Amino acid sequence: MKKELFYGKGMNLIQNDFPDIYEAIVGLNEAVYTGKTLDYKTQKLIAVAIVASHSDDRAIERQIKSAINELGATKDEIMDVLRIVLLTSGMPRFVKAVKILYDVEKK
Amino acid sequence: MKKELFYGKGMNLIQNDFPDIYEAIVGLNEAVYTGKTLDYKTQKLIAVAIVASHSDDRAIERQIKSAINELGATKDEIMDVLRIVLLTSGMPRFVKAVKILYDVEKK
Amino acid sequence: MKKELFYGKGMNLIQNDFPDIYEAIVGLNEAVYTGKTLDYKTQKLIAVAIVASHSDDRAIERQIKSAINELGATKDEIMDVLRIVLLTSGMPRFVKAVKILYDVEKK
Amino acid sequence: MKKELFYGKGMNLIQNDFPDIYEAIVGLNEAVYTGKTLDYKTQKLIAVAIVASHSDDRAIERQIKSAINELGATKDEIMDVLRIVLLTSGMPRFVKAVKILYDVEKK
Amino acid sequence: MKKELFYGKGMNLIQNDFPDIYEAIVGLNEAVYTGKTLDYKTQKLIAVAIVASHSDDRAIERQIKSAINELGATKDEIMDVLRIVLLTSGMPRFVKAVKILYDVEKK
Amino acid sequence: MKKELFYGKGMNLIQNDFPDIYEAIVGLNEAVYTGKTLDYKTQKLIAVAIVASHSDDRAIERQIKSAINELGATKDEIMDVLRIVLLTSGMPRFVKAVKILYDVEKK
Numbered sequence: 001m002k003k004e005l006f007y008g009k010g011m012n013l014i015q016n017d018f019p020d021i022y023e024a025i026v027g028l029n030e031a032v033y034t035g036k037t038l039d040y041k042t043q044k045l046i047a048v049a050i051v052a053s054h055s056d057d058r059a060i061e062r063q064i065k066s067a068i069n070e071l072g073a074t075k076d077e078i079m080d081v082l083r084i085v086l087l088t089s090g091m092p093r094f095v096k097a098v099k100i101l102y103d104v105e106k107k
Numbered sequence: 108m109k110k111e112l113f114y115g116k117g118m119n120l121i122q123n124d125f126p127d128i129y130e131a132i133v134g135l136n137e138a139v140y141t142g143k144t145l146d147y148k149t150q151k152l153i154a155v156a157i158v159a160s161h162s163d164d165r166a167i168e169r170q171i172k173s174a175i176n177e178l179g180a181t182k183d184e185i186m187d188v189l190r191i192v193l194l195t196s197g198m199p200r201f202v203k204a205v206k207i208l209y210d211v212e213k214k
Numbered sequence: 215m216k217k218e219l220f221y222g223k224g225m226n227l228i229q230n231d232f233p234d235i236y237e238a239i240v241g242l243n244e245a246v247y248t249g250k251t252l253d254y255k256t257q258k259l260i261a262v263a264i265v266a267s268h269s270d271d272r273a274i275e276r277q278i279k280s281a282i283n284e285l286g287a288t289k290d291e292i293m294d295v296l297r298i299v300l301l302t303s304g305m306p307r308f309v310k311a312v313k314i315l316y317d318v319e320k321k
Numbered sequence: 322m323k324k325e326l327f328y329g330k331g332m333n334l335i336q337n338d339f340p341d342i343y344e345a346i347v348g349l350n351e352a353v354y355t356g357k358t359l360d361y362k363t364q365k366l367i368a369v370a371i372v373a374s375h376s377d378d379r380a381i382e383r384q385i386k387s388a389i390n391e392l393g394a395t396k397d398e399i400m401d402v403l404r405i406v407l408l409t410s411g412m413p414r415f416v417k418a419v420k421i422l423y424d425v426e427k428k
Numbered sequence: 429m430k431k432e433l434f435y436g437k438g439m440n441l442i443q444n445d446f447p448d449i450y451e452a453i454v455g456l457n458e459a460v461y462t463g464k465t466l467d468y469k470t471q472k473l474i475a476v477a478i479v480a481s482h483s484d485d486r487a488i489e490r491q492i493k494s495a496i497n498e499l500g501a502t503k504d505e506i507m508d509v510l511r512i513v514l515l516t517s518g519m520p521r522f523v524k525a526v527k528i529l530y531d532v533e534k535k
Numbered sequence: 536m537k538k539e540l541f542y543g544k545g546m547n548l549i550q551n552d553f554p555d556i557y558e559a560i561v562g563l564n565e566a567v568y569t570g571k572t573l574d575y576k577t578q579k580l581i582a583v584a585i586v587a588s589h590s591d592d593r594a595i596e597r598q599i600k601s602a603i604n605e606l607g608a609t610k611d612e613i614m615d616v617l618r619i620v621l622l623t624s625g626m627p628r629f630v631k632a633v634k635i636l637y638d639v640e641k642k
Contacts (some may be wrong), residue, residue, distance in 0.1 A: 010526055010530075010600035011521045011523070013526065013530055014526060020569070021144040021507075021511065021514070021566045021567075021568045023158055023562070023566065023568035024562045024563045024567070025514075025519070026192055027558070027559045027562045028193070028194060028281070028559045028560075028562070029194065031190065031555045032190040032191060032556075032559070033190075033195060034187065034190070034555070036183075036187070037181070037184050038152070038184055038187040038188070041599070042149055042152070043187060043190075044175040045145070045149070045153065046152065046153055046156045046188055046191045047191050047194075047195055047320070049153045049156050049157050050157060050160045050191060050192065050195045050196060050469060051195060052519055053157045053160060053161070054160065054195075054483065054520070055268065055269075055270050055483075056483050056520055056521075056524070058520075058524065058526070059520035059523075062170070063404045065179050070345055074186075075143070076143075076589070077144050077146040077456045077537050079144075079232060079235075080141065080143070080144045080145040080150060080587070081145070083138065083139040083140075083235065083566075084139060084150055084153045084154050084198045084236070084561075085152075085157065085159060086135070086139060086239075086411075087135060087136065087139040087154075087411060087412050088154055088157045088158060088161075088411045088412060088413055089157060089161075089410070090407075090408060090410045090411040091268055091408050091409060091412040092265055092268070092272075092273035093270075095224045095273075096140055096273070097224070097273065098224055098227065098228060099224045102224075102227055102630070103618075104124075104615075105557045111332070117416045117419055117420045117423075118416070119445060120419065120423055125400060126245075127245045127248070128246075128400075129403065130243045130244045130245065131238075131241045131245035131246070132242075132407075132412070134237070134238045134241040134242070135241070135242050137238070137240045138234045138237070138238035138239075139235075139238070141234070156282070158413055160591065161376065161378075161413070162590075162591050163413055163417065165360060165377050165413075165417065166318075166413035166416075166417070183262070183608045186556075188554060189554065192215045193556070193634065194519050194521060195518045195520055195559075196517070196518040197515060197516045197517040197518040197593035197595075198515050198516060198560070199516055199586055199589070199591055200317075200591075202594075203547070203593065203594070205545055205548070205549060206545045207445075207484075208549055209545075213392075218408060242407070243408065244396075245404065246404040246405060246407060246408040247404075248401065250397075250401070251368070251395070251397040251398050251400075251401045252398055252401040252402070256363055257367070257401060257405055259359070259363070259367065260366065260367055260370045260402055260405045261405050261408075261409055261556060263370050263371055264370055264374045264405060264409045264410060265374070265409060266408075267371045267374060268338065268374070268409075268482050269373060269482065269483075277350055279335070282394060286360070288586060290357075290358040291358050293358075293446060293449075294355065294357070294358045294359040294364060295359070295367055297352065297353040297354075297355070297364075297449065298364055298367045298368050298371060299371065300349070300353060300370045300449070300453075300625075301350065301353040301368075301626050302368055302372060302375075302625045302626060302627055303371060303375075303624070303625040304480070304485035304621075304623045304625040305453070305622050305623060305625040306479055306486075306623055307368045308485055309439070309487075310440045310484070310486065310487070312438055312441065312442060313438045315388060316438075316441055319444075330635075331630045331633055333634070335553055335633060339614060341458075341459045341462070342453070342459045342460075342461070342564075342614075342618065342621070345452075345455045345456045345458070345459035345460070346456075346621075346626070348451070348452045348455040348456070349455070350455050351448075351451075351453065352448045352449045352450070352452035352453075353449075353452070358561045365585070372627055375590065375627070376590075376633065377590050377627055377628075379626035379631065379632075380631070392484045424448070431642055434554065436554050456621070456622060458620065459618065460618040460619060460621060460622040461618075462615065462618070463612040465582070465609070465612050465614075465615045466613075466615040466616070470577055470580070471615060471618075471619055472579055472580065473573070473577070473586045474580065474619045475622075475623055476583055476614055477581045477584055478584055478585060478588045478619060478624060481585045481588060481589070481624060482588070482623075484626075502572070503545045504571075504572040505572050505573055507572075508569065508571070508572045508573040508578060509573070509581055511566065511567040511568075511569070511578075512567060512578055512581045512582050512585060513565065513585065514563070514567060515563060515582075516582055516585045516586060516589075517568040517585060517589075528601070
């Protein structure tokens, strides 16, 4: 999968200054996003689920944007992901991620 | 979705002793696992991802068993989930979940 | 307990767009905040403790505000909660929650 | 508050081998469990809530035992605590703590 | 070790209003940062690692600043810490901490 | 650094069944444990700190064993690491890791 989809701009800094880390992350990324058994969109939705359950604002926004813009995920699909976050990780993390989803959508 | 798929036996105790909590959980469960936009198996794989990223042994085992036995998830599909756990949550959580997957499979 | 006390504004969006989730959350909320054995204020202080130990800024602010404004919790009571956060969850989470408590108080 | 209530046996090892850490923990413990504004039992219930939301088996068992045996907390009071865990931290952590509560009770 | 290195300004409020908590934290701090077996800088780098793995923005910034300004840690040393965060805690936490490191450096 | 030091036996299964993941992890591991700026032992102590702050029993045991047996870390050095865990992550995680350290030492 094209690496642009999975990296924020912080990766450019790492590529310049720490190319060994950058290469390792590229290799890791390729082994993670295979798109073979599960397709890319499903894997991306799983990434949305995990970062939402970790309650990290910037990562949630980045993953939701990428799911919508690059992989065509719909709002309903992402809400189906966040339903599982509600059940497994509780209300505060669910509410935070829902708010970010709505903010991303409005832009 | 049949609630048997999502509850461990601890729920029987709750049903007897705290029926108000039990009813709320049943209602929550029904609102979470809709199987409409994303199908049940995808939602279950997302639950596997989240509990694996939380590093909770019993929940990981229960969710992986349920994904395999009730929803027909394959080992390769679950490994595709755990690849995302490796990238987003690190090696220790990935290795733990892989070990549980192999243990579940052997039984 | 009145649901206004426990929901942020994100819940209005959910009520409109995903009424099945909203109903499940209302049911869950009613089963959680019973005010029978432990009174509402004690339960709310417990919610403050948990979100503080999870280090989620917005949830901490919302829970502390609700504890003070709706349930009459005092600064000393909330500090007694945060003392336990210090012991069980460490300095960074304690310091963050204390800072939010002081910010809420000044407003 | 008597320190016996809050320490597991691991503390004896620390007292012998690392007395400076032991003294600091005793001092911390005294500043945390004041029993002034909130009483000891309420503070202990808050500790139960936090360790349950962290999903740490041994700590949950130790805190629930201490709440019941030393401070007279009832099963219903602890379930009122765990209701908040369900809402704020999700099903897997709630179910785990409920199971430990029932196991402690049977002994 | 001088306590100024380890406290943010929130500690002044605590010192004034809750001197018992303040004294306990000072005692804890002295027992924690001994500089005997491991030197101060190594202990500080360990603190950077832990707060980075907890994904707490303000704590990461404060610890990185303190490591650089007070203990002379270099960017390469902190990146060596964050490499371990990448392996043990995943990409989102690594990327966040790297971004904060670069922001601290530019100031 | 020799990869044996950093992998549990779960990695053999992954090497056989999912060689692409295995290769990515080897590459990641080499980029993480460089031993250039910080030496291997310091990096390993940082790994101990992070897994202890995550409260994962098996990972704590594996990392402590590896620090002692492969890199010659002493009990006092590991206690200096765990002091930081106490301050930043709270008592339950500190006590758990201390207990594992003593258990590893006795074997």
